């Protein structure tokens with residue numbers, strides 16, 4: 001029997017993969033180290049009692065969209081809610097990408113941008129960042145002018161480097177591009193600047209945001225895009241009906257009531273981020289200055305892989321980027337609680353000492 005084959009352009013792909021190893025200190029996927037604020041779970045439990053399980057969700061997601069519109073100072077018709085921001089980007093690529101169309105990414109960056117583009121049949125152009133993970137603006141504008149990609153992906157702050165894009169670069173890309181410009185701001189709350197200030201009705205700019213990180217709700221799968229209303233209306237054509245369930249809609253609205261608590265956490269995690277950045281540098285590793293809730297670093301002498309394993313052996317899990325293109329020897333650590341961060345720094349010191357003793 002010959003098995004049916006998937007589309008030829010998908011055969012070489014492998015699915016998204018991040019090891020979920022059982023460890024004491026999990027600092028590998030940039031989640032919040034804290035559960036949602038006190039009072040959140042009770043409010044959700046109360047809402048659950050009222051939930052009408054036999055009825056389809058509000059298909060227009062009206063209440064949550066209007067809350068999010070108010071949060072960002074835009075109309076509710078400028079908000080597209082999805083099961084995680086990744087689903088929002090998939091809808092975007094279904095509508096604006098596809099066969100015969102192309103997307104542009106600046107590598108290394110969030111792997112899902114290229115992956116989702118390929119799944120939707122979109123040709124992917126990948127331009128390289130410089131050695132410090134900055135986009136060469138002149139080269140980027142030349143490429144955009146020559147190729148006119150249908151979608152340009154930016155990520156600010158960028159994952160995995162933690163570096164933000166400057167307002168000037170984002171503005172120049174918008175001016176040069178004839179297609180859609182996406183700015184993925186999954187870590188936007190930790191950064192000094194949001195591209196949301198550049199939104200205009202006649203600019204095809206899309207900002208991606210998520211509840212998975214700052215809002216401590218990775219379990220719920222909730223994210224959204226902010227864009228001109230006409231662009232949001234196009235996305236409604238490709239998304240499955242009732243895709244965001246009632247429980248997620250309610251959970252998202254309740255989270256937004258805790259904005260003050262979230263801001264406090266952002267301040268706390270930002271202070272911790274700066275503390276561990278100094279700590280990692282003091283242990284002799286190269287550290288990139290992050291504006292997100294994670295830090296990219298490179299242990300000396302290309303020992304990323306060995307250091308990663310040694311950290312795992314000490315029950316501390318960070319992201320092993322050491323074999324990713326353009327990231328040789330690099331590791332990425334999520335900012336955790338102060339106690340977790342101390343565990344990480346201690347484990348890193350031990351693993352570097354061990355490596356040094358064995359190898360040098």
Ligand SMILES: *Cc1c(COP(=O)(O)O)cnc(C)c1O
Pocket residue numbers: 030083084085086087110155159184186209210211212213221222223
């Ligand atoms: C974590 C992350 C996301 C989140 O995706 P969700 O589908 O909302 O969980 C999006 N973009 C980037 C760059 C991320 O790092």
